[in-house]
Amino acid sequence: MLDADFFRRWMTACAASVEREADRLTALDSPIGDADHGTNLQRGFRAVTAALEREAPTTPGAVLTLAGRQLISSVGGASGPLYGTLLRRTGKALGDAAEVSEEQLAEALRAGVDAVRALGGAAPGDKTMVDALVPAVEALSTSFAAAKDAADEGAIATTPMLARKGRASYLGERSVGHQDPGATSSALIVAALEEADGE
Amino acid sequence: MKMLINVAETVVADALRGMAAAHPELTVDVENRVILRRDAPVAGKVALVSGGGSGHEPLHGGFVGPGMLSAACPGEVFTSPVPDQMARAAAAVDSGAGVLFVVKNYTGDVLNFDMAAELAEDEGISVAKVLVDDDVAVTDSLYTAGRRGTGATLFVEKIAGAAAEEGRPLEQVEAVARRVDENSRSFGVALAACTTPAKGSPTFDLPPGELELGIGIHGEPGRERRPMMTSGEIADFAVDALLTDLPPRNPVLVLVNGMGATPLLELYGFNAEVQRVLAARGVAVARTLVGNYVTSLDMAGASVTLCQVDEELLSLWDAPVSTPGLRWGM
Numbered sequence: 001m002l003d004a005d006f007f008r009r010w011m012t013a014c015a016a017s018v019e020r021e022a023d024r025l026t027a028l029d030s031p032i033g034d035a036d037h038g039t040n041l042q043r044g045f046r047a048v049t050a051a052l053e054r055e056a057p058t059t060p061g062a063v064l065t066l067a068g069r070q071l072i073s074s075v076g077g078a079s080g081p082l083y084g085t086l087l088r089r090t091g092k093a094l095g096d097a098a099e100v101s102e103e104q105l106a107e108a109l110r111a112g113v114d115a116v117r118a119l120g121g122a123a124p125g126d127k128t129m130v131d132a133l134v135p136a137v138e139a140l141s142t143s144f145a146a147a148k149d150a151a152d153e154g155a156i157a158t159t160p161m162l163a164r165k166g167r168a169s170y171l172g173e174r175s176v177g178h179q180d181p182g183a184t185s186s187a188l189i190v191a192a193l194e195e196a197d198g199e
Numbered sequence: 200m201k202m203l204i205n206v207a208e209t210v211v212a213d214a215l216r217g218m219a220a221a222h223p224e225l226t227v228d229v230e231n232r233v234i235l236r237r238d239a240p241v242a243g244k245v246a247l248v249s250g251g252g253s254g255h256e257p258l259h260g261g262f263v264g265p266g267m268l269s270a271a272c273p274g275e276v277f278t279s280p281v282p283d284q285m286a287r288a289a290a291a292v293d294s295g296a297g298v299l300f301v302v303k304n305y306t307g308d309v310l311n312f313d314m315a316a317e318l319a320e321d322e323g324i325s326v327a328k329v330l331v332d333d334d335v336a337v338t339d340s341l342y343t344a345g346r347r348g349t350g351a352t353l354f355v356e357k358i359a360g361a362a363a364e365e366g367r368p369l370e371q372v373e374a375v376a377r378r379v380d381e382n383s384r385s386f387g388v389a390l391a392a393c394t395t396p397a398k399g400s401p402t403f404d405l406p407p408g409e410l411e412l413g414i415g416i417h418g419e420p421g422r423e424r425r426p427m428m429t430s431g432e433i434a435d436f437a438v439d440a441l442l443t444d445l446p447p448r449n450p451v452l453v454l455v456n457g458m459g460a461t462p463l464l465e466l467y468g469f470n471a472e473v474q475r476v477l478a479a480r481g482v483a484v485a486r487t488l489v490g491n492y493v494t495s496l497d498m499a500g501a502s503v504t505l506c507q508v509d510e511e512l513l514s515l516w517d518a519p520v521s522t523p524g525l526r527w528g529m
Contacts, residue, residue: 026397026398030398030402030403031403031420034277034395034402034417034418035277035395035397035398035402035418036275036276036277036278036395036397036398039275039397040275040278043275072281072282072314073281073282073283074281075278075281076252076274076275076278076279076280076281076307076311077252077274077278077279077307077311078279078305078306078307078310079307080281080307080310080311081282081307081310081311081314082310119310120306120310165306165344166306166344167305167306167344167417169344170336170337170344170347170415170422171420171422172422174420174422
């Protein structure tokens, strides 16, 4: 079973991973975006870490709703509302339980990803974070490791895609040949689940 | 790349502190990142709130004042502001007559303003919203994020601001704003990419001797790259793109807008070419504005925005305005 500590570790691992990879995310955002994805998520997850220490939520659901609210209030851009909604809706779906099973997490995360799709209007194949998140949620019923691999593959698979949503879509054909920064950061967040589990 | 800054992390806050010092007629809340008319809320008047990423100055903060915006919310550089900022601004400027959000059509701005509208409505504030989407370089399609909001934002904020100043109700101010957007088209070119403070190097690589056609205002590359053209050739290309998309039946307002690093000498020369093409195509020009208004940091280049106006929109354009970035008649 997964308790509030696991979810705190997940968010901490996300923050550490975003710090490590910030330059790469910003570099990916440069040819097809506006070169700020790493910086923006850094600001967001620093706010998440600070809020979790300050407010010390005691249930898995409360950890994720608090984290989502922090992202919405600190990131801006499209990634703030989208990642914020992902975590908030996942947290809400987990309810008040003190512990949740991995199956319950998979179900809740599916609700979170559905909310992201509804908010941003993106479908798989549009070259967005959805391309990493959808396969990850499918694979989550197997294991955290399988979800990580699926998300990584999903992110890499965005390279040949033509962007249909987000700022890369303004480039039309010229968006082809670049890995999507949002799908890449989504893969980092999924990978952090395995790190939280291994600790 | 050398920049006149302390550190990248504080550029927005530093600029806001400087703005506060230069403009005592505004209230600048540096901590919460909101710029307000000092006399807000104005009794009985609809309030206009806009905002967006920083790096487009004087848009939006430089357009706060009588006759234009009631408040502006600057985000990080090229990053839309967060919902808390717009909700706070709406609460500060609402007189009870309601608030119009002027939103440039970018996914981030749309999402954050939508969330802010929910927060404001929870507080009992009437909120209407107009999306600005004038950039013809983006092929409009159900399958993309749609056209970007660029130069027409100035026309929307000025004209709807004048309508609000006259005391018109929210739905009329909203309708005027929408009419301005529907009648406006823009096209931009870049001669050199811009450099964001956080990245410190150009956002895209544009070799000498080439230009980008159809750029946006966030340092994103355009749709097409060509060998460098003359001012006259660029005017031919840009105006043709605009008139193909919206052949005007009425006279137009013309905005020849610098992207930040192109001298006024070049912008005025470019305006002469734009006016030549418009005259040759039989388009009557009602008013012309030349300068750096909707910029993209230190990008070199220019955009052209046309807005066709009837007598009502023209008289609202001519109405007095007093802001740091636009000022006449008062």
